[in-house]
Structure formats: C-alpha cells, structure tokens
Amino acid sequence: xxxxxxxxxxxPHPVAREAFxxxxxxxxxxxxxxxxxxxxxxxxxDAAREGTADLLGCRPDELSFTTSGTRALHxxxxxxxxxxxxxxxxxxxxxxxxxxxxxxAETHRAAGGTVxxxxxxxxxxxxVADWTAALTPDTALAVLQSANHEVGTEQPVEGVAEACAAxxxxxxxxxxxSVPWAAVPGRWSLLAASAHKWGGPGGVGLLVVRKGTRFxxxxxxxxxxxxxxxxFPALPAVVAAAASLxxxxxxxxxxxxxxxALVRLVRERVPREVPDTWVVGHPEHRLPHVVxxxxxxxxxxxxxxxxxxxxxxVSSGSSCTSSTLTPSHVLRAMGVxxxxxxxxxxxxxxxxxxxxxxxxxxxxxxxxxRDRLAGPGGAASAAAVADADPAAAEVEVDALGRRCxxxxxxxxxALPGLPVGSVVRVLADDSxxxxxxxxxxxxxxxxxxxxxxLADVGPTxxxxxxxxxx
Amino acid sequence: xxxxxxxxxxxPHPVAREAFxxxxxxxxxxxxxxxxxxxxxxxxxDAAREGTADLLGCRPDELSFTTSGTRALHxxxxxxxxxxxxxxxxxxxxxxxxxxxxxxAETHRAAGGTVxxxxxxxxxxxxVADWTAALTPDTALAVLQSANHEVGTEQPVEGVAEACAAxxxxxxxxxxxSVPWAAVPGRWSLLAASAHKWGGPGGVGLLVVRKGTRFxxxxxxxxxxxxxxxxFPALPAVVAAAASLxxxxxxxxxxxxxxxALVRLVRERVPREVPDTWVVGHPEHRLPHVVxxxxxxxxxxxxxxxxxxxxxxVSSGSSCTSSTLTPSHVLRAMGVxxxxxxxxxxxxxxxxxxxxxxxxxxxxxxxxxRDRLAGPGGAASAAAVADADPAAAEVEVDALGRRCxxxxxxxxxALPGLPVGSVVRVLADDSxxxxxxxxxxxxxxxxxxxxxxLADVGPTxxxxxxxxxx
Numbered sequence: 001x002x003x004x005x006x007x008x009x010x011x012p013h014p015v016a017r018e019a020f021x022x023x024x025x026x027x028x029x030x031x032x033x034x035x036x037x038x039x040x041x042x043x044x045x046d047a048a049r050e051g052t053a054d055l056l057g058c059r060p061d062e063l064s065f066t067t068s069g070t071r072a073l074h075x076x077x078x079x080x081x082x083x084x085x086x087x088x089x090x091x092x093x094x095x096x097x098x099x100x101x102x103x104x105a106e107t108h109r110a111a112g113g114t115v116x117x118x119x120x121x122x123x124x125x126x127x128v129a130d131w132t133a134a135l136t137p138d139t140a141l142a143v144l145q146s147a148n149h150e151v152g153t154e155q156p157v158e159g160v161a162e163a164c165a166a167x168x169x170x171x172x173x174x175x176x177x178s179v180p181w182a183a184v185p186g187r188w189s190l191l192a193a194s195a196h197k198w199g200g201p202g203g204v205g206l207l208v209v210r211k212g213t214r215f216x217x218x219x220x221x222x223x224x225x226x227x228x229x230x231x232f233p234a235l236p237a238v239v240a241a242a243a244s245l246x247x248x249x250x251x252x253x254x255x256x257x258x259x260x261a262l263v264r265l266v267r268e269r270v271p272r273e274v275p276d277t278w279v280v281g282h283p284e285h286r287l288p289h290v291v292x293x294x295x296x297x298x299x300x301x302x303x304x305x306x307x308x309x310x311x312x313x314v315s316s317g318s319s320c321t322s323s324t325l326t327p328s329h330v331l332r333a334m335g336v337x338x339x340x341x342x343x344x345x346x347x348x349x350x351x352x353x354x355x356x357x358x359x360x361x362x363x364x365x366x367x368x369x370r371d372r373l374a375g376p377g378g379a380a381s382a383a384a385v386a387d388a389d390p391a392a393a394e395v396e397v398d399a400l401g402r403r404c405x406x407x408x409x410x411x412x413x414a415l416p417g418l419p420v421g422s423v424v425r426v427l428a429d430d431s432x433x434x435x436x437x438x439x440x441x442x443x444x445x446x447x448x449x450x451x452x453x454l455a456d457v458g459p460t461x462x463x464x465x466x467x468x469x470x
Numbered sequence: 471x472x473x474x475x476x477x478x479x480x481x482p483h484p485v486a487r488e489a490f491x492x493x494x495x496x497x498x499x500x501x502x503x504x505x506x507x508x509x510x511x512x513x514x515x516d517a518a519r520e521g522t523a524d525l526l527g528c529r530p531d532e533l534s535f536t537t538s539g540t541r542a543l544h545x546x547x548x549x550x551x552x553x554x555x556x557x558x559x560x561x562x563x564x565x566x567x568x569x570x571x572x573x574x575a576e577t578h579r580a581a582g583g584t585v586x587x588x589x590x591x592x593x594x595x596x597x598v599a600d601w602t603a604a605l606t607p608d609t610a611l612a613v614l615q616s617a618n619h620e621v622g623t624e625q626p627v628e629g630v631a632e633a634c635a636a637x638x639x640x641x642x643x644x645x646x647x648s649v650p651w652a653a654v655p656g657r658w659s660l661l662a663a664s665a666h667k668w669g670g671p672g673g674v675g676l677l678v679v680r681k682g683t684r685f686x687x688x689x690x691x692x693x694x695x696x697x698x699x700x701x702f703p704a705l706p707a708v709v710a711a712a713a714s715l716x717x718x719x720x721x722x723x724x725x726x727x728x729x730x731a732l733v734r735l736v737r738e739r740v741p742r743e744v745p746d747t748w749v750v751g752h753p754e755h756r757l758p759h760v761v762x763x764x765x766x767x768x769x770x771x772x773x774x775x776x777x778x779x780x781x782x783x784v785s786s787g788s789s790c791t792s793s794t795l796t797p798s799h800v801l802r803a804m805g806v807x808x809x810x811x812x813x814x815x816x817x818x819x820x821x822x823x824x825x826x827x828x829x830x831x832x833x834x835x836x837x838x839x840r841d842r843l844a845g846p847g848g849a850a851s852a853a854a855v856a857d858a859d860p861a862a863a864e865v866e867v868d869a870l871g872r873r874c875x876x877x878x879x880x881x882x883x884a885l886p887g888l889p890v891g892s893v894v895r896v897l898a899d900d901s902x903x904x905x906x907x908x909x910x911x912x913x914x915x916x917x918x919x920x921x922x923x924l925a926d927v928g929p930t931x932x933x934x935x936x937x938x939x940x
Contacts, residue, residue, distance in 0.1 A: 234673020
C-alpha cells in the first residue's frame with residue numbers, strides 16, 4: 001500500500017512514538033499539582049512548549065496546546081471576535097479556508113456578525129491588493145491559510161500580514177499545512193496548526209496568540225493553557241507532537257526539494273498521459289508535497305476506489321465522495337472543474353518508484369472508470385440525443401437525479417451530434433454541475449450561456465445552457 | 471515514591487499502553503476517509519465506541535469521544551442549555567460540582583441565564599427531596615456528580631434522576647470519579663467522564679447524550695462525533711481509553727473491596743493518631759478509594775510538601791495550595807474546616823504496607839508543620855495577647871495579611887488566656903478564615919458570633935467574633 005494522503009493526516013513519525021512512550025511513563029500526572037509526579041509532568045509540558053514555540057518563531061507564553069487544529073481555529077476566531085467586538089463584528093476570510101474556519105464564520109454570522117470573503121484567482125491564490133481593499137475599519141479579524149489544503153497553493157501571508165498590521169486588524173494564519181515545512185514569516189497576530197499533519201498524534205493542536213493581540217477566551221474559565229484550551233492536557237501526545245515537529249523540521253529542506261521534484265513530475269505527466277485531465281493549483285507558489293488534478297467524465301469516488309484497489313490511498317474534492325453532495329468549496333471558489341478530482345499528497349519518504357508506479361497505474365484507472373460510466377470516450381458510449389432533430393435550435397438533456405459526472409458526460413455526448421450554433425440545455429440537480437458544466441465549456445472552448453433555476457423540481461435543480469461554438 | 475492522588479489523575483494502566491501502541495500503527499489516518507488507512511482507523515474508532523458504550527450502559531450512537539471530561543461537561547451544559555432555551559434558562563447544579571461545571575454555570579449566567587444551587591449537608595451529600603423541591607418548570611438542565619472528587623461522597627444520582635425524569639428536566643451526571651468503578655444507574659439524560667481518571671491517557675473524555683434528549687451542539691458545525699466534539703480525533707488515545715476502561719472494570723469489585731478497607735483504616739486511625747484532625751465526607755456513601763481530612767493549625771501546602779519529602783503524593787483543598795487563595799468550594803459548601811486539608815486517593819494496586827507507612831509518617835509530618843507555625847501545641851507557641859487586660863470584654867487579634875492557618879492559630883492561642891465570656895475579634899483577610907474560624911468554634915465548642923466586613927481594609931477582610939464559652 002502506498003499512502004498518498006499526507007495532507008489529510010501524515011503517517012506517524014518514529015520520533016513521536018518514542019517521545020510518547022517516554023512521556024507516558026513520566027508525564028501522566030496533572031502538571032498543575034505540586035507533588036513530584038505533577039512537577040515532572042510540568043517539566044515535560046514546559047519543555048514541549050519551549051521547543052515548539054522556538055520552531056514557530058513565537059514566545060512560549062504565546063503558545064497554547066489545544067486538542068486539534070480545528071479547535072485552535074474555532075477558539076482563535078471566537079476569542080478574537082469577542083475581544084474586538086467593540087471595534088466591529090466583521091470577519092474577513094479567504095474563500096478557500098479550511099471548513100473549520102468557514103464553520104466558525106457561520107457561527108459568527110448566526111450570532112449577528114458579518115462575514116466577508118476574499119476570492120482567490122483560478123490557481124487558488126488570493127491577492128494582497130484584494131485584502132488591502134477589503135480591510136475596513138470595523139474588521140474584527142482577518143483569517144488566511146498559509147497554504148491551501150486541497151490544491152497546495154501558498155498564500156501571500158507575509159504581505160497580507162503587513163497590510164493587516166498597517167490597518168490595525170489582527171491576522172489569524174491557519175498554518176496547518178505549512179508548519180511542518182517552515183515557520184510562518186511576517187507580522188501575523190494569531191496562528192493555528194495541527195500535529196497529525198506532521199506525523200504527531202491526533203488530539204494536539206497549536207494556538208499562538210502574539211503579545212499585544214486582544215483576546216477574550218471564549219470558553220468557560222479554566223486556568224490551563226492561558227484559558228485558551230480548557231481541560232486536562234493530552235500530555236504524552238503533546239510531548240510526542242513537539243518532538244516530531246522538531247524531527248520533521250530538521251530535514252525539511254531536503255524533503256521539500258525531493259518531494260517538490262516528484263510533484264512537478266506528476267503535474268507534468270498527468271495531463272500528458274491521461275486525456276481530458278487538468279492540474280489545478282498554482283504552478284510555483286505551492287506546498288512541496290501536494291498535487292491536485294481533475295479528470296473529465298470520471299467520478300471521484302470511483303477513482304478513489306480504483307486507486308485503492310491498485311494500492312494507492314488518495315483523497316478527492318469531488319461531491320461524489322462527500323456526504324454533503326456538494327463539491328469542495330475550494331474548487332468552487334477557484335471556479336475550476338471538480339469532477340474526477342484527485343488530491344495526491346506525498347508523505348515524507350515517498351520514493352521515486354512509488355510515484356512512478358502511480359503514474360503508470362493512473363491512466364488505466366481513469367480509463368476504467370470512464371468506461372464504466374460510458375463517457376464520450378468510453379466503449380459503451382452512445383449518443384443520448386441520437387434521435388434529436390439536427391436542425392433543432394435547442395436540445396434538452398435530462399440528467400435530473402443523476403450524480404456527477406453524468407451531467408457533463410451527457411452534455412459531452414450530445415453536443416458533437418448537433419450543428420454548430422445549437423444549444424443544449426442540461427437539466428441537473430447534482431450541484432456539482434453548477435461548477436463542472438461551465439468548467440467543461442471553458443476547457444472545450446464551447447459557449448456557456450448560463451443557468452436557470454428549476455425551483456419547481458428542487459432546490460439544487462437547474463438548466464445549464466451551452467451553445468456549440470465549433 | 472507512593473502516589474496517593476488517583477482522584478486527580480490515575481497512573482497509566484498497562485493495557486492502555488499496549489492498546490495505544492497497536493492503534494498508533496493502525497489508527498493514525500482520518501477515520502472519515504474512504505481509503506484503506508481511513509477504513510482501518512474507522513474500525514478502531516467504532517470498536518472503541520461500542521466497547522465503551524457497553525461499559526457505560528448506553529448505545530454506541532449516544533456516545534461521543536471528547537478531548538477531556540471538562541470539555542464534555544462544557545459541551546453538555548452549553549448544548550442542553552441551547553436546546554432547551556425556550557423551556558427556560560435556569561440551570562440547577564449541586565454546590566459541590568467540579569469547577570468545570572461551576573465555570574460553565576458562570577458562563578451561562580453571564581449570557582443571561584440563571585443558576586440555582588442545591589446545597590449539600592456537612593458530609594457533602596445532597597438530598598433527593600432538595601432536588602425535587604428545586605426542580606421548577608423553567609429548569610433547562612440539572613447537573614449532579616455521581617461522587618465528589620474532593621471528599622469522596624456519593625450522591626443519590628438514581629433518585630435525583632428519577633425526580634428529574636418525573637419533572638421533565640434532563641439530568642447531566644458528572645461521572646468522572648465513579649465510571650472507573652461502575653456504570654451509573656438510573657434514568658439520567660447526559661453523562662460526562664474522563665479517561666485519565668481510570669488510567670487511560672489524557673486528552674480523552676466521554677459525553678453521552680441519551681436518545682430523546684434535546685441537544686444543540688454549541689460549537690461551530692463539524693461532522694465528527696455527532697457534532698459534539700469537533701476536530702480530528704485523538705484516535706490512538708481513544709482506543710487506549712476504551713481498552714483500559716474495560717480492564718479496570720474487570721477487577722473493579724475486588725479492588726473496590728480492598729481499597730475500601732484501606733480507606734476505612736485511614737478514616738479510623740487519622741483522627742485517633744493525629745490530634746485536632748477531622749475526617750470529612752460521608753462515612754458510608756462514598757467512593758472506595760478517596761479519603762479526606764483536615765488538620766487544625768496546619769498549612770495545607772506545608773503538609774503536601776512534608777508528605778512529598780516522605781515520599782507521598784497527595785493533594786489538598788486548602789486555599790494555601792491554590793493560586794486563587796480561596797479554599798475549595800466543596801469544603802466551603804459543606805461548611806467544614808479547610809485548613810490543613812489533605813486528600814488521599816488510592817490508585818488501584820495500593821498495598822496495605824503503603825497505607826501503613828503513610829499512617830506512620832503522618833503524625834510526624836503534621837506535628838512538624840504545626841511546630842514551625844508555632845501553633846497552640848507547638849514549641850514556639852507564645853500568647854499573642856499576653857499583654858491584654860484579662861478583664862477586657864473584647865480583645866482584638868490582628869491577622870491581617872497573614873495566610874491560613876495563622877488566623878485560627880492566633881485565635882486558638884488568644885482564647886485560653888481570657889476569662890470565660892470574653893470576646894475575641896480576629897481580623898483577617900485570608901478568605902479561608904470565613905470557613906475555618908466558625909469550623910474551629912464548632913469543633914471546640916466555642917461560640918461563633920459572626921463576621922463584620924472590613925471594606926475599608928480590603929474586599930476579603932473581615933472581623934470574626936468569637937466568645938469563650940468554657
């Protein structure tokens with residue numbers, strides 16, 4: 001088995017295991033107690049805090065250990081929002097933040113606050129100028145990831161931090177994906193990260209609140225972790241997290257260069273060797289280990305399943321792999337194809353041979369999925385509108401009740417059978433169609449005419465109109 | 471070293487270590503992912519949930535793994551309060567709950583809710599009749615511990631649950647101290663517990679919300695753990711928690727009997743062998759492993775230190791061991807002496823010899839502390855009011871700025887030098903005096919006349935008046 005889902009959770013680092021076992025013997029008592037066992041636990045906790053703060057570029061008393069990166073983000077947003085309530089109740093976030101940020105934003109909105117989003121370009125990157133323009137005087141907090149978890153695009157955090165500092169608005173950086181590689185530079189105010197992203201154990205997050213940042217702990221009072229993470233600490237896990245962060249940082253530069261070369265290989269070869277496939281994300285400003293692409297006429301869940309059978313574990317931002325049946329908000333915000341989406345994120349130590357084998361297997365897996373779906377290139381393909389009058393001005397393709405990528409497949413099968421200038425109306429209620437039909441048109445150079453809601457059919461149902469332009 | 475602070479955090483169970491290591495290999499991936507590693511993690515999580523639910527007497531889908539007992543309590547109170555907001559905003563708690571409950575109650579009050587407390591008797595036990603009387607129709611939630619963490623007194627949970635069920639009020643049981651021993655019986659609605667209390671790792675709590683209980687997750691939306699514990703799970707730790715709970719339950723009956731006998735020994739011998747010492751807590755309705763006593767004319771911190779030097783780790787509810795400088799709210803609610811308070815909580819496997827050695831060492835340690843403090847029985851004792859007119863109707867003892875147990879020591883030294891009928895006014899600003907002066911009077915059969923605030927001296931300053939009655 002080859003695990004290519006490090007951006008979701010990295011395989012445990014051997015150092016984490018060693019540190020955990022040592023701390024398990026020495027650090028199980030309550031570090032707030034005065035007795036010997038408590039003092040020993042306290043020493044371990046203090047050492048973990050000092051070591052980790054050093055790697056983050058902050059002071060130990062600015063760092064709280066939380067129980068997850070998600071929790072660190074929730075607490076940071078609630079705590080900053082509460083402390084700056086009098087300044088304003090506007091939260092400014094990028095549209096491609098982690099769902100933990102967007103869910104916090106929903107909570108903020110439900111409590112009477114407002115939320116503004118900074119949109120990314122088609123590579124997933126936001127622009128400093130857009131942040132500067134969006135920083136109003138009533139902005140309580142700005143939130144930006146250091147790098148995107150789905151497409152690997154790095155954000156201009158240092159520039160945005162500068163703009164925020166100039167505007168007197170604290171910036172929270174979600175550094176979950178980049179902290180294993182390097183400290184986040186710049187004048188940010190708050191930072192969140194998560195240990196299981198670098199090979200530490202689950203159950204440990206980091207929250208940094210720099211001195212001078214106004215912060216009101218949102219939870220019921222608790223003396224631990226500066227009031228920012230109530231509850232008995234997960235001490236052996238915290239020690240394991242600290243030790244493994246130090247270990248991964250020690251050879252981060254080497255691994256960065258090595259994995260970056262492998263990612264470049266995937267980015268070059270996948271679109272060349274798999275037809276109708278698009279690589280997404282910024283070509284230069286990117287994480288070393290993450291590469292994402294989307295395959296037309298393929299179903300993300302089936303691709304994951306096919307790759308799993310071939311021994312590869314990857315993830316997908318397609319709606320057909322999620323319980324919510326909406327495509328990844330990241331791909332949506334970028335306005336790129338979501339169907340057949342595959343994220344490959346290489347763990348440290350990934351070999352050239354593993355990537356080579358992946359590249360060998362992938363075309364076969366994609367072709368197999370397309371074949372089963374009877375896409376335009378599949379063996380079982382049949383023109384859905386074979387009987388349509390070729391002179392008709394407008395043809396309807398009914399894909400209601402059918403999940404992605406069927407609506408796009410039906411469109412792609414129908415259009416070539418019609419005269420140039422004809423219009424196809426694709427009826428679909430899978431919300432991925434809203435993203436994928438226009439994306440298909442752009443890729444194919446066909447004209448997307450827009451969508452019409454079909455409210456009487458259902459809340460997500462719409463007719464998507466496409467004109468054959470060549 | 472002998473660790474007698476199991477009620478704070480139990481030493482790790484060997485089974486927990488084994489389970490952690492196995493889950494560390496198999497369960498580091500995201501259980502929400504579809505790939506092989508994700509599915510393996512999911513299996514481990516499901517098995518841990520089923521096994522733990524079985525031991526708690528609930529359904530697996532009623533149990534969420536949180537990151538601490540504190541967090542489980544915070545979430546339970548906030549989530550119940552939000553769901554029953556239309557019923558009312560009154561929270562009913564016992565006065566001897568864990569600080570996590572009382573801090574949640576403060577948050578509830580700050581948000582516009584009201585909080586009512588059910589007072590315990592002098593053993594720390596609350597009465598079902600008092601709960602029944604306090605259950606008004608606008609009560610959103612009642613909260614009661616299964617057993618008290620400081621004095622070991624068990625609460626009549628089953629009866630209170632019955633009263634709550636009859637009144638249509640959900641009951642949250644804080645079962646942190648008792649879950650290692652047995653499932654909580656009765657018709658309670660919510661339950662919280664914490665793994666490090668039974669030898670599992672820190673960073674794992676349990677929250678049960680029984681079917682039919684109205685609950686609105688208070689956190690930003692998250693799909694994990696029924697929305698009740700956002701963030702990536704601490705999976706190896708959860709597996710270790712589940713395995714160790716099963717292990718401790720397997721021999722709970724044997725250990726209960728064994729430790730109960732040792733606790734009985736301590737309860738009998740301490741007041742007999744250490745002068746001016748009172749055992750607190752209920753004599754029968756109690757946890758098997760916890761015993762608490764208070765020593766007049768002694769300073770809790772010095773006792774802890776003295777016992778630590780003799781190789782015993784215990785804890786204390788005295789104000790002189792806490793950063794807040796207020797005595798334990800539990801002892802305060804019970805109205806018992808707080809000075810020189812010592813809690814002994816025996817971990818599983820404690821031997822007769824260890825307890826015997828503790829009982830041998832204790833009188834010497836207490837005497838040493840009293841000696842250094844120059845208490846009434848100490849060598850350096852001197853009458854603080856030696857020059858006072860013996861015929862004076864009222865004598866003042868100034869203990870302002872002096873920490874517990876000095877105010878009581880000065881009172882005890884002054885009173886015998888005065889004629890019967892005289893009054894001593896003890897001036898003190900250590901808030902423990904509010905508890906300890908009346909407690910001393912009751913123990914000594916002297917007449918406590920009440921306190922007068924000294925607002926011009928400070929917020930906690932008061933004059934405590936005592937009449938010599940014999």
